[in-house]
Amino acid sequence: MEISQPYLLFLGDVHDHLAAKTAQGIVDWRREWCEGQLRLEGCKADCGLPDMGVADARAAGVKTMVVGVVNPGGVLPDHWIATIVEAIEAGMDIATGLHQRLRDVPEIAEAADNAGVKLIDVRHSTQRFATGKGTKRPGKRLLTVGTDCSVGKKYTSLALEKGMRDAGMNADFRATGQTGVFISGRGVSIDAVVADFIAGAAEWLSPANDPDHWDVVEGQGSLFHPSFAGVSLGLLHGAQPDAFVVCHEPTRTKMRNVETPIADIGDVIDMTIAHGRLTNPDITCVGLAINTKALDDDAAKAIISDLGEKYGLPACDPIRTGVAPIVERIKQLG
């Protein structure tokens, strides 16, 4: 999946800013790709971009209108279709992360065929993959893993990409989820791939590269999550990371949407190494990313310090403290 820049972010008429989380993520990490936002009457979200219509966006050189909002049920409301068709007729590709496929809306499919533009459903991969081969590829790779889903793996990966680039390293974020694909302009929703091809998709996502180049691969799920561990394991084998960072939310007691207790950081480290060795014998843990959003500053600093000491690893909160200690450890790997 490849998405052309620059973007116009379509926010529709969503009722709160949370519904525009995807669009906000794009603005946070790729402000330079965003020419503006398009809001319908009544829209309560605001990503702080210039408001513009389709004609202005086209004049500004926009190549893709990104539907950067979610609405209940993941379907496209009927009253958004006219604007999407207008953007198509102006020559823009359309990209969404909704469950409903753009091509399943007849007006959109017809307009796209007439205009010769791409309809990109990030949630539905049309890419064909090979099965994973397990062969070692040149270039270096880092994977974020977790003690649960939704503990900050995407944010940590993007913060590491930025931190490594700022430190003069050659690093690229590799997206495995919808928002990440919009942010990197390329990637695959790994959880939407057919099961046989999880590892193969991860290999495709992170191809051979220069020996000093780092792919920072966005992790998914957890090896200990009873719903999604298969995805996490296939991604680990396919990404064949040299280094990994464990992401953790210290106030959580149960995993997301299930009754399973949150995994132990030490178990995640051991299991990631045990499996990761299959495709990269040199795999090593380079840090802990602790999501301390639920804690005050003192409590946050205490737990970061405690966990770092307990496991003998650089520990930080990518949002509260930045990822410098982990970047330093990665540099030491050479």
Next chain:
Amino acid sequence: MEISQPYLLFLGDVHDHLAAKTAQGIVDWRREWCEGQLRLEGCKADCGLPDMGVADARAAGVKTMVVGVVNPGGVLPDHWIATIVEAIEAGMDIATGLHQRLRDVPEIAEAADNAGVKLIDVRHSTQRFATGKGTKRPGKRLLTVGTDCSVGKKYTSLALEKGMRDAGMNADFRATGQTGVFISGRGVSIDAVVADFIAGAAEWLSPANDPDHWDVVEGQGSLFHPSFAGVSLGLLHGAQPDAFVVCHEPTRTKMRNVETPIADIGDVIDMTIAHGRLTNPDITCVGLAINTKALDDDAAKAIISDLGEKYGLPACDPIRTGVAPIVERIKQLG
């Protein structure tokens, strides 16, 4: 996926018996479901069933014509279509394990719509699954796992179902691959499920049951196979087995289609327990199924005895020696 019995096995005009492996598997394990075989001119396969045409099969009460053959590329040859349409017009469902979908052949789709019969593409699941929940379900479960793909997990599972039933136990084979689905008349090609739903599909496959009922779940891949381990792990979490049997081919040095060395039996036992505990704390290994096809009788007996002693487990070759020692161990579990 549910397939109605009895079956007519369509063998087409394949060039050797190996191409009818699926049909032969059905005959081996469910002879009582098979009314006959339908062979076109030049067919070199023979499953030993009465040859019959569509009209005779219909008169015999056949409900489904199973295309039980593979041909290179997995597509349906044009000259098979007329017979398939004839069966549809006689009111039979059609089931295949080919890559090509029956519905993508216009004549077949149209005939099926007119006749109101089902087209069942076992390789393509249309069933919608929930994500796995990890909650313990009543009933007992056994899973076959492996040191590689294609080491005899399906055969072992079917032999265990038979052995357990013969021993008076209440046991049902649960299919996770194409041939298995034809043999059990129900199941899911787990490797064709969308990655997010692997564990959920395994939970659907093996629902809550009587406390003394055993599901014998067909395993897939290996936790140590770099292409398919994600499937194996999701299946393990979803199946939440009380007992597992390790299937192994002792003459193999590398895993199928990759350069990875074959996994160690002890590592497979340890890793299966480490992960299986997440959804069933009582998981235990009840035996080794050694595929000794490549060995002579003395060598086979020696390696079965050696491996059984080394790991302190009942060991056998389901084909050469039967599975009685493993069934005995399962009975002891209560």
